[in-house]
Amino acid sequence: MLYTGDIGEQARWIIGPGKKGVLDVKTVALIVAAGRGTRVATTSGAAKQYADLAGRPMLSYAIAAFLDHPGICSVKVVIHRDDEAEYAGVAGTFGDRLTPPVFGGATRQESVLRGLEALAGQAVERVLIHDAARPFVTSSIIEGVLRGLDEHDGAIAAVQVADTLKQVNASGIIAATVPRQTLWRAQTPQGFRFEDILGAHSRAAAEGCSEFTDDASIAEWAGLRVVLTEGSNCNDKITTAEDLEMAQRLMAADTARATEVRTGTGFDVHRFGPGNEVWLCGVPIPHDCRLDGHSDADVGLHALTDAILGAIGDGDIGAHFPPSDPEWKGASSDRFLADAARRVAERAGSIVNVDVTLLCELPKIGPHRDAMRKAIAETLQIDVGRVGVKATTTEGLGFTGRREGIAALASASVRLPVID
Numbered sequence: 001m002l003y004t005g006d007i008g009e010q011a012r013w014i015i016g017p018g019k020k021g022v023l024d025v026k027t028v029a030l031i032v033a034a035g036r037g038t039r040v041a042t043t044s045g046a047a048k049q050y051a052d053l054a055g056r057p058m059l060s061y062a063i064a065a066f067l068d069h070p071g072i073c074s075v076k077v078v079i080h081r082d083d084e085a086e087y088a089g090v091a092g093t094f095g096d097r098l099t100p101p102v103f104g105g106a107t108r109q110e111s112v113l114r115g116l117e118a119l120a121g122q123a124v125e126r127v128l129i130h131d132a133a134r135p136f137v138t139s140s141i142i143e144g145v146l147r148g149l150d151e152h153d154g155a156i157a158a159v160q161v162a163d164t165l166k167q168v169n170a171s172g173i174i175a176a177t178v179p180r181q182t183l184w185r186a187q188t189p190q191g192f193r194f195e196d197i198l199g200a201h202s203r204a205a206a207e208g209c210s211e212f213t214d215d216a217s218i219a220e221w222a223g224l225r226v227v228l229t230e231g232s233n234c235n236d237k238i239t240t241a242e243d244l245e246m247a248q249r250l251m252a253a254d255t256a257r258a259t260e261v262r263t264g265t266g267f268d269v270h271r272f273g274p275g276n277e278v279w280l281c282g283v284p285i286p287h288d289c290r291l292d293g294h295s296d297a298d299v300g301l302h303a304l305t306d307a308i309l310g311a312i313g314d315g316d317i318g319a320h321f322p323p324s325d326p327e328w329k330g331a332s333s334d335r336f337l338a339d340a341a342r343r344v345a346e347r348a349g350s351i352v353n354v355d356v357t358l359l360c361e362l363p364k365i366g367p368h369r370d371a372m373r374k375a376i377a378e379t380l381q382i383d384v385g386r387v388g389v390k391a392t393t394t395e396g397l398g399f400t401g402r403r404e405g406i407a408a409l410a411s412a413s414v415r416l417p418v419i420d
């Protein structure tokens, strides 16, 4: 019953992406994220629309795509009642053009109706309905649907069927090959005039018609003329665990293209003085002297802090924490390191790996290496596998050889967004 209209005619109406421009009519995107998606298991046990995709929940990509499009005034999401807390985590990162969510129903059709009802009375002229499980929707797909809607009752993103289609009998034997020339796969967004689609959905619900699998089929049933616009194979719905894996690979490749890795180095020296322990890489080590300095004189963390600051081109430890400032007297150096990590996060960056080399005759570093790596990993909030700590003597040569002090070298690699 899906395509009762003249598909041949619809196919001739394919509209490509047009020119961008701010549209005057009030157009809202309604994202449907109320399903349970039982075919994809997420580590947190959450529904698939909250599954991790390159460090962000899947749902956030569709929200961002619509909010970024100049033709969309606001975005509303239909969520499952059980996902309220998960959703709050996603929504918190967007501004108030993402309006409060609405709870969905038992089926997708019911969920869309609830979403449309929640938009009623707000002077919405057009609505684009989109599946949360299509995170790769692009600006040009959205644009295509908006342009199609300029001239038709409805417009939906679609992709021409490329594979040969087989009809099978009950035993799985091919009964026929189905001509595919006029067949298209319906995607979302699907755009309609608001009153039209709300009316069609309400009537379908009132008449107990609940077997529709997308909004266009309800529009067709209600007699609206719906045009196909250019979708994309990337815009396919993420349904299975295999789809999710593929999406994760694709998104990771996207991220790699949009970011670059930068490297910084650091060096520091502190002299020995009277005392009974030294702090090295965040770990106190009993010793027959201490390291002199304004803070706790953790030479390893100082070199590392400078390496991270160097990678993001943001001064050095002395500039941010002047030794002349009494606030830093005796300070624990993990504060300096945490501050450098915060500066990386502030630039939407992430630390790829860090490596510290300590130069000293004593104390022996080996027994403390794992504790040091763990301390650094905790302060930087990265995996311990991304942290290296090494030590070497200088064969009795120079100031470290004479046991007058300890020197440290460090390097840090940081992944940052490419900003032209």
Ligand code: MG
Pocket: 268, 269, 270, 293, 297, 298, 299, 302
């Ligand atoms: Mg220092």
